[in-house]
Amino acid sequence: xxxxxxxxxxxxxxxxxxxxxxxxxxxxxxxxxxxxxxxxxxxxxxxxxxxxxxxxxxxxxxxxxxxxxxxxxxxxxxxxxxxxxxxxxxxxxxxxxxxxxxxxxxxxxxxxxxxxxxxxxxxxxxxxxxxxxxxxxxxxxxxxxxxxxxxxxxxxxxxxxxxxxxxxxxxxxxxxxxxxxxxxxxxxxxxxxxxxxxxxxxxxxxxxxxxxxxxxxxxxxxxx
Amino acid sequence: xxxxxxxxxxxxxxxxxxxxxxxxxxxxxxxxxxxxxxxxxxxxxxxxxxxxxxxxxxxxxxxxxxxxxxxxxxxxxxxxxxxxxxxxxxxxxxxxxxxxxxxxxxxxxxxxxxxxxxxxxxxxxxxxxxxxxxxxxxxxxxxxxxxxxxxxxxxxxxxxxxxxxxxxxxxxxxxxxxxxxxxxxxxxxxxxxxxxxxxxxxxxxxxxxxxxxxxxxxxxxxxx
DNA sequence: TAGATTGTTAATCGATTAACAATC
DNA sequence: TAGATTGTTAATCGATTAACAATC
Numbered sequence: 001x002x003x004x005x006x007x008x009x010x011x012x013x014x015x016x017x018x019x020x021x022x023x024x025x026x027x028x029x030x031x032x033x034x035x036x037x038x039x040x041x042x043x044x045x046x047x048x049x050x051x052x053x054x055x056x057x058x059x060x061x062x063x064x065x066x067x068x069x070x071x072x073x074x075x076x077x078x079x080x081x082x083x084x085x086x087x088x089x090x091x092x093x094x095x096x097x098x099x100x101x102x103x104x105x106x107x108x109x110x111x112x113x114x115x116x117x118x119x120x121x122x123x124x125x126x127x128x129x130x131x132x133x134x135x136x137x138x139x140x141x142x143x144x145x146x147x148x149x150x151x152x153x154x155x156x157x158x159x160x161x162x163x164x165x166x167x168x169x170x171x172x173x174x175x176x177x178x179x180x181x182x183x184x185x186x187x188x189x190x191x192x193x194x195x196x197x198x199x200x201x202x203x204x205x206x207x208x209x210x211x212x213x214x215x216x217x218x219x220x221x222x223x224x
Numbered sequence: 225x226x227x228x229x230x231x232x233x234x235x236x237x238x239x240x241x242x243x244x245x246x247x248x249x250x251x252x253x254x255x256x257x258x259x260x261x262x263x264x265x266x267x268x269x270x271x272x273x274x275x276x277x278x279x280x281x282x283x284x285x286x287x288x289x290x291x292x293x294x295x296x297x298x299x300x301x302x303x304x305x306x307x308x309x310x311x312x313x314x315x316x317x318x319x320x321x322x323x324x325x326x327x328x329x330x331x332x333x334x335x336x337x338x339x340x341x342x343x344x345x346x347x348x349x350x351x352x353x354x355x356x357x358x359x360x361x362x363x364x365x366x367x368x369x370x371x372x373x374x375x376x377x378x379x380x381x382x383x384x385x386x387x388x389x390x391x392x393x394x395x396x397x398x399x400x401x402x403x404x405x406x407x408x409x410x411x412x413x414x415x416x417x418x419x420x421x422x423x424x425x426x427x428x429x430x431x432x433x434x435x436x437x438x439x440x441x442x443x444x445x446x447x448x
Numbered sequence: 449t450a451g452a453t454t455g456t457t458a459a460t461c462g463a464t465t466a467a468c469a470a471t472c
Numbered sequence: 473t474a475g476a477t478t479g480t481t482a483a484t485c486g487a488t489t490a491a492c493a494a495t496c
Contacts (some may be wrong), residue, residue: 014463016433020425024385024408038477046410049465054479067472067477085432103327113428153435161248177438178431184248186270194434196427201244203420204337207402208309209240210418211377214401238487262453273489278455291453291496 015056020113021046022056023080030073038070059083086114091152092180095167096159097122097130097137100182104158105132115154119146123163140170147174154178161185168195239280244337245270246280247304254297262294283307310338315376316404319391320383321346321354321361324406328380329356339378343370347387364394371398378402385409392419 025046029037039057043050057071060083065071081087089111094101097120104110105120120137122128128139138146147155155171157164157179164183171179178194181187184201249270253261263281267274281295284307289295305311313335318325321344328334329344344361346352352363362370371379379395381388381403388407395403402418405411408425 010437011433012463013430016430017423017426020408020423020429021410024425025410040477047412050477051465051479052463054477055464058479065478067470067479068475069472070477083433084429085436088432088436090432090435099327099330100333103323106323109324109424110428113425114432115428154431178435180427180431184244186245186249188271192438194431196430198422198424198427199241199244200333200422201248201337202241203404203422204334204339205244205308206237206240206420207378207404207418208312208314208338209235209307211314211402212309212312213234214416236487264453274453275455275489276487278453279488282455289454291455291494292451293496294453 011059015059018048018052018056019060019080019084022053023077023084026073026077026080030077034073036069036071037073037076039065041070084113086112089114089116090154091116091118091150092154092156093118093143093147093152093171093176094120094156094158095122095140095143095171096120096157097124097127097132098158098160101156101158102132104156105135117156118150118152123159143170144174147171147176152176154180156180156182157187158182235283239283242272242276242280243284243304243308246277247301247308250297250301250304254301258297260293260295261297261300263289265294308337310336313338313340314378315340315342315374316378316380317342317367317371317376317395317400318344318380318382319346319364319367319395320344320381321348321351321356322382322384325380325382326356328382329359341380342374342376347383367394368398371395371400376400378404380404380406381411382406 022042025042039053040050043053057065057076061071061076061079063075092115094105094117097105101120105117110117117135119135120132121140121143122137123140125139127137130137153176155176157167159167161183164181164185165187168179168187168189172189172193177192178196179187179189180196180198182198182200184199187195189195246266249266250261263277264274267277281289281300284303285295285300286303287299316339318329318341321329325344329341334341341359343359344356345364345367346361347364349363351361354361377400379400381391383391385407388405388409389411392403392411392413396413396417401416402420403411403413404420404422406422406424408423411419413419
């Protein structure tokens, strides 16, 4: 019953993380006119292990690579796109039209990955009824109802941590099955709902920590 | 020589990811007036293993927990903040004042984690010399020079993937030692530089994939 | 005291890397 | 053919979980 921890659809989380990186890399190599590519070359350029590259590719490729020549770049791109579902667009709603929320609303980049934000919700009456780009900001009251009626399955949470769990519950009530959470908080959800944490605090923590440690080492080294 | 892969300052990456989650959780419990807390309770609420919680705490806590009573909530909060360096602020620059970049510029939340964005750079002359909130957007020419002069060690990359590597190189030239990369691309950096990828494409891929798989399963189940 | 909880050592699990036969 | 590269099986490594003695 605790399946979804490491695997999403039979593929390890780590592999899933690398696929978009391969994808972008291959697109670039393709635009340079490269036709074939081998695992060792990919591994070298992306600083990965070549066996790992081969195994990742084996998870998604529909045709095998050829010894000596490697893989067909264009095929690999297609296979990754197909596997990640870049072509079947999912509609999403965003809750919390603060600065981060508005940025995501106006960000074009997501459609490339098959996700389209169609509208936003915000508890603040002043924000509601405004528009960001083409997208309406609606009052929270309409959330569950609209999600259900429009058959929306992805919710993006950009509210402060305090209200994130409540928003999460309401999204789930509205039929949302996948949640992209920008609040630095653990969300409790039913088993059938996937939570994807975009935890910026984590990244910042890692950065600060690294600088702190290296500064400390440097100070020690210098005898300062 | 390949140390920094899993560990940042002696602590495993996974533990580092959980620390901000504990931190926020403990702040909430503290605000509820809770004085002591035990690992099993934390584990239950955050859906983690209790031994894992205890080990994570052991990495950062300066005083041991007491059998039967557990840990002092306030001490734990202090210890995590101290460990993650929330108190020693690092200045950062941001490169790429598109919609995402502007959002991060105007986002208040980072200062809480010890990172302050002091200015931004953009190649577009029209954007340069504008301001977002209190923060100047400056032309790219000044990047290396200003980073050096202001002794800035964190660079945030929000340019399109095509120019990310070039921007990265220039940040490193400017003396930046930690890079927060929002472009969906692998960055090559010298050994002493830490790259933290905030790979939104990964999250979206996981979400899409999950929905696709569960829809597929449902369709199979229904015989549709 | 009895029992909940700690910290730690040992067992398990998953992901990465190495070794190698197959093949174009 | 010779050798680069594939796919796969086995070994290693790290992180998670289980087991347990110590203790308040």
